[in-house]
Amino acid sequence: xxxxxxxxxxxxxxxxxxxxxxxxxxxxxxxxxxxxxxxxxxxxxxxxxxxxxxxxxxxxxxxxxxxxxxxxxxxxxxxxxxxxxxxxxxxxxxxxxxxxxxxxxxxxxxxxxxxxxxxxxxxxxxxxxxxxxxxxxxxxxxxxxxxxxxxxxxxxxxxxxxxxxxxxxxxxxxxxxxxxxxxxxxxxxxxxxxxxxxxxxxxxxxxxxxxxxxxxxxxxxxxxxxxxxxxxxxxxxxxxxxxxxxxxxxxxxxxxxxxxxxxxxxxxxxxxxxxxxxxxxxxxxxxxxxxxxxxxxxxxxxxxxxxxxxxxxxxxxxxxxxxxxxxxxxxxxxxxxxxxxxxxxxxxxxxxxxxxxxxxxxxxxxxxxxxxxxxxxxxxxxxxxxxxxxxxxxxxxxxxxxxxxxxxxxxxxxxxxxxxxxxxxxxxxxxxxxxxxxxxxxxxxxxxxxxxxxxxxxxxxxxxxxxxxxxxxxxxxxxxxxxxxxxxxxxxxxxxxxxxxxxxxxxxxxxxxxxxxxxxxxxxxxxxxxxxxxxxxxxxxxxxxxxxxxxxxxxxxxxxxxxxxxxxxxxxxxxxxxxxxxxxxxxxxxxxxxxxxxxxxxxxxxxxxxxxxxxxxxxxxxxxxxxxxxxxxxxxxxxxxxxxxxxxxxxxxxxxxxxxxxxxxxxxxxxxxxxxxxxxxxxxxxxxxxxxxxx
Numbered sequence: 001x002x003x004x005x006x007x008x009x010x011x012x013x014x015x016x017x018x019x020x021x022x023x024x025x026x027x028x029x030x031x032x033x034x035x036x037x038x039x040x041x042x043x044x045x046x047x048x049x050x051x052x053x054x055x056x057x058x059x060x061x062x063x064x065x066x067x068x069x070x071x072x073x074x075x076x077x078x079x080x081x082x083x084x085x086x087x088x089x090x091x092x093x094x095x096x097x098x099x100x101x102x103x104x105x106x107x108x109x110x111x112x113x114x115x116x117x118x119x120x121x122x123x124x125x126x127x128x129x130x131x132x133x134x135x136x137x138x139x140x141x142x143x144x145x146x147x148x149x150x151x152x153x154x155x156x157x158x159x160x161x162x163x164x165x166x167x168x169x170x171x172x173x174x175x176x177x178x179x180x181x182x183x184x185x186x187x188x189x190x191x192x193x194x195x196x197x198x199x200x201x202x203x204x205x206x207x208x209x210x211x212x213x214x215x216x217x218x219x220x221x222x223x224x225x226x227x228x229x230x231x232x233x234x235x236x237x238x239x240x241x242x243x244x245x246x247x248x249x250x251x252x253x254x255x256x257x258x259x260x261x262x263x264x265x266x267x268x269x270x271x272x273x274x275x276x277x278x279x280x281x282x283x284x285x286x287x288x289x290x291x292x293x294x295x296x297x298x299x300x301x302x303x304x305x306x307x308x309x310x311x312x313x314x315x316x317x318x319x320x321x322x323x324x325x326x327x328x329x330x331x332x333x334x335x336x337x338x339x340x341x342x343x344x345x346x347x348x349x350x351x352x353x354x355x356x357x358x359x360x361x362x363x364x365x366x367x368x369x370x371x372x373x374x375x376x377x378x379x380x381x382x383x384x385x386x387x388x389x390x391x392x393x394x395x396x397x398x399x400x401x402x403x404x405x406x407x408x409x410x411x412x413x414x415x416x417x418x419x420x421x422x423x424x425x426x427x428x429x430x431x432x433x434x435x436x437x438x439x440x441x442x443x444x445x446x447x448x449x450x451x452x453x454x455x456x457x458x459x460x461x462x463x464x465x466x467x468x469x470x471x472x473x474x475x476x477x478x479x480x481x482x483x484x485x486x487x488x489x490x491x492x493x494x495x496x497x498x499x500x501x502x503x504x505x506x507x508x509x510x511x512x513x514x515x516x517x518x519x520x521x522x523x524x525x526x527x528x529x530x531x532x533x534x535x536x537x538x539x540x541x542x543x544x545x546x547x548x549x550x551x552x553x554x555x556x557x558x559x560x561x562x563x564x565x566x567x568x569x570x571x572x573x574x575x576x577x578x579x580x581x582x583x584x585x586x587x588x589x590x591x592x593x594x595x596x597x598x599x600x601x602x603x604x605x606x607x608x609x610x611x612x613x614x615x616x617x618x619x620x621x622x623x624x625x626x627x628x629x630x631x632x633x634x635x636x637x638x639x640x641x642x643x644x645x646x647x648x649x650x651x652x653x654x655x656x657x658x659x660x661x662x663x664x665x666x667x668x669x670x671x672x673x674x675x676x677x678x679x680x681x682x683x684x685x686x687x688x689x690x691x692x693x694x695x
Contacts, residue, residue, distance in 0.1 A: 017054065017169040018549065020182050021205035021484070021505070023156060024061075024163045027198035032161060033147055035199070036061030039163055041644050042194060043201065047167060050185045052178035054170040059490045060154025061163040062147035064646045066122060066639050069653040070630075072667065074140040078130065079679040081669035082629050085127060086636050086650055089137065092116070092125040093637045093648075116639045119143050122648065142653065149633070150460060152488030152499070153467075156204075157475060160468050164484055179208035204482055205507060205545075210445060225278040226250050233286070238391040241383040242289050248379060249285040249371045250278055256367025257360055266359060276364055280336060284329040284372040288322060292380045295321040297388040314386045322377045333369050337362050445544045448506040448524070450474070452531075453539040456597040460488055460499040466535065467502045473534060474506055479514045479523055481507045500597075505545060528592075541592045559594070574599055600694060604660065607689045616682060617671040623688065630666050631657050664690045 024043060026035045040063070044056045070085065098110030116122055123138035137143060154164040169178045183206070190200045226247050233243035254276075295317045343358035392400070410417040452470060454463055464487065471483045487502040489495040497503075508520075524542050531540050541559070543551070551560055563580055565573050577595040584593045606627050608620055628634055633651035656662055664685030672679065684690065 017171065018166050018545075019169045019175060019179055019207040020167040020186075020203055022165055022167075022186070022201050022203040023484075024165065025200055025202050026196075030196075030199070032060075032062045032163070033064045033145070035163055036147075037064050037644065038195065038199060039165065043189060044165075046189055046194065047182070047185060050178070050181050052170050052173040052181060053167055055168045057166040057168065057490055057492060059152060059164045059166070059486050060161060062150065063491055065146060065148050065635075066116075066119065066143070066646055066648040067146040067633075068122065068137060068141040068143050068648065068650045070141045070650065070656075071653055072656050076667060076679075076681060078128070078135050078140060080127060080135070080140065081679060082626050082650070083669075085137070085140070086629060086634060088127045089122075089125055089636045089648065089650065093639075116637070116648065117641060118639075119145060122639070141650075148491070148647070148649075150488075152486065152490055152497075153460060153464060154487075155464075155468060155471060155485045157471065157482055160464060164486070175207055176211055179206060179211075183208070204484065205447075205505065207546075210546075213446065214443075222250070222254070222278070229278060229282055235393055235395050237290070237293065238393040238396075239293065239388070242293055245289050245376060245379045245383060246282055246285050249282050249368060249376060252371040252375055253281050253364050253367035256370060257363035260363040260366070261360065264359075266356065276361060281364055281368045284333060284368055285376050287325055287329055288372050288376050289380065291325050292318055292321040292377070292384070293388060293390075296384060296386070297390050315381055318377050318381045322373070326373065329372060330369065333365050337365055442544075442547065444520070445546055446508050446510075447545050448504075448508065448527075449543045449545045449548045450504040450506060450527075450531075451541040451543070451548075452502045452504070452535075453541075453594060454500045454502065455537060456498070456500045456600050457602055458500050463487055463499055463502065466538070470502070470504065470531065470535060473530060474504060474527065477523065477527060479508045479518065481509050498601075539592070539594050541594060570599055603693050604663070605689075605691060605693050606663075606684070607691075609687055609689065612687045616687065618668070618687065622671075623668060623684070626666070626668050627684070631663060660690060660692065 024035055024039050026038075036058070039058055039061065044058065047053055047056050068085075068089070070082070075082075075085070092114070093116045094114050096112040096114075098112060100107045100109055102108070116125075123136060123143045125137040126134045127137060127140070128135045153160075154162050156162050156164065167182055169175065183203075186201045186203065189195060195201075229250070230243045230247040233246045234240055237243065296314070340358045340361055343354045346354055452467075454466065467485050467487050471485050474480055474483045484505045485502055486505075488499040489497045508523075514523075528540055528542060531538075543560075563577075563584070565576055565580075567573050574595075574597070581593050581595040584590050606623075608623050610620070613620065613623060625634075629650055630652045633649045635647045635649050637648050638645045639648050651657075652666070656666065664683060666684040667681035668684055668687070670680045670682055
């Protein structure tokens with residue numbers, strides 16, 4: 001089903017697994033071709049050996065290839081054709097095995113070595129003979145080391161052309177473990193002599209930093225929550241030791257949750273740990289402590305069971321208080337866990353997001369119950385005295401005083417009280433409806449991902465200066481640490497973007513280094529205004545690195561929300577998409593709406609006239625093969641330099657294909673069954689219609 005020479009390959013798991021970005025830096029006298037060759041054949045191979053790494057994507061640089069640029073005038077002078085040249089080159093690059101022969105008592109392997117290894121070997125390829133003299137490839141072509149046509153470019157800060165790479169992690173691997181191994185591998189490659197002097201790997205993004213910041217945030221919030229619960233418990237009970245017992249339940253419950261998570265082989269993440277409600281965890285402990293406090297403060301005589309006879313009076317009261325509420329605590333926790341059952345049934349993306357949270361919540365509640373029935377009574381028996389007195393704190397006395405004053409008034413004016421309550425209810429409901437909702441809170445990644453959509457017909461080289469100017473403008477903002485740009489796509493075809501699309505990865509400095517009063521929203525607004533004022537006709541969109549990748553993986557579209565149109569008429573679809581864009585721009589809260597350009601890309605079409613082709617004995621494939629090789633270039637074979645191999649392509653010299661008139665005059669050899677007769681040619685324009693069209 002696929003065209004000739006098209007080979008399908010399995011793509012990486014997805015860009016969500018991007019964990020490290022780095023730049024391969026070399027000395028000033030090293031070319032981008034040599035630097036890219038090092039990346040492809042040395043660095044990438046070493047990094048792929050790291051456990052947990054699925055792939056390494058390369059952006060920018062120049063992929064080495066050997067090129068034979070054909071001089072049409074000299075080719076015609078020697079009576080040669082493009083298919084003949086391509087066939088001769090392919091036949092001049094091979095090794096063969098001749099099995100073995102016996103020399104005396106030894107068995108010797110026979111090998112015929114004829115592979116191409118250098119430019120000189122390519123130049124000496126024999127194409128034909130004339131007058132007893134060989135016609136070499138160097139007689140009709142310029143053989144050189146060049147680079148493949150580029151599909152994209154990468155830049156960073158004030159350097160326009162660099163090699164940026166992305167390391168992808170395998171699915172279901174743990175980020176920090178893989179990142180740690182990658183860091184060690186990069187350190188080894190930089191120091192063990194693998195790379196030439198002056199060449200080194202310079203990482204500029206590491207997801208481990210985000211994980212470290214996230215863990216710090218979670219720990220900060222947990223400590224703040226423990227302190228807040230401790231303070232509230234102390235304010236209402238007026239007993240420091242009781243508040244300490246309640247607060248101790250939280251770390252015990254979380255430790256048990258982590259232990260269960262590790263034993264089950266699960267991994268904790270920001271959503272699973274950060275979303276835990278510490279108030280729910282301590283609910284059962286608060287009930288237990290308050291009941292123990294009540295029993296110690298108001299001792300009531302009760303029958304003593306035989307198993308309690310050896311216990312002191314204090315321990316018996318603690319045990320009685322615990323047994324009194326054990327069933328109610330246990331079933332209340334079961335009800336809470338049951339509320340999470342729908343989350344366990346989710347599949348796909350929802351299951352990946354909420355599954356870990358539901359499991360961690362269940363583990364934490366289980367740990368809280370265990371701590372309530374074991375740790376809390378033990379701490380109460382050790383920390384609390386034998387006799388307690390209930391003390392009304394200042395806060396409780398104030399609340400009680402206000403309550404006793406307001407309650408009679410509310411009862412005497414029941415209708416008015418009900419109306420006031422309903423008024424507050426409707427007011428809160430109205431305010432709540434204006435708050436808006438969000439599926440998930442946004443994770444602050446500490447970076448910006450900026451997308452710039454240029455005119456759809458722009459060439460890669462033409463957009464290079466604009467992309468460099470955008471990088472320079474972004475760098476002027478104080479919070480910006482560095483700017484890495486991508487224009488077009490990489491050579492591995494994992495991204496369909498054309499040269500009109502440029503994306504900018506902008507890591508930001510820590511917030512405490514920003515100017516006073518500057519927030520990220522203000523920074524985005526200022527940057528958006530500055531870019532739109534300086535670069536007219538370019539649409540800018542702002543997001544974050546991981547957020548953008550997740551949105552694209554979920555919907556297949558680069559954006560938070562998308563509208564997809566289906567139909568057979570591309571013109572109508574584009575018309576409707578522009579109309580929808582105008583309407584979406586009117587919706588409050590929608591910023592930077594954009595529509596994909598389906599049409600408008602110029603195409604140089606070579607439409608074959610079948611009647612004329614048949615008159616001269618051509619098949620469509622005969623003409624198309626010449627068009628492909630002459631204009632686009634055709635990879636004929638591979639040139640091996642040790643373990644490194646590069647493509648050898650045949651293509652017409654630039655002056656024979658740099659404009660439409662030159663392409664129309666490309667000669668195509670007429671079919672000829674008489675090998676002794678001279679070769680006759682016909683111009684491409686005589687058997688095909690060559691013109692520029694809008695696609």
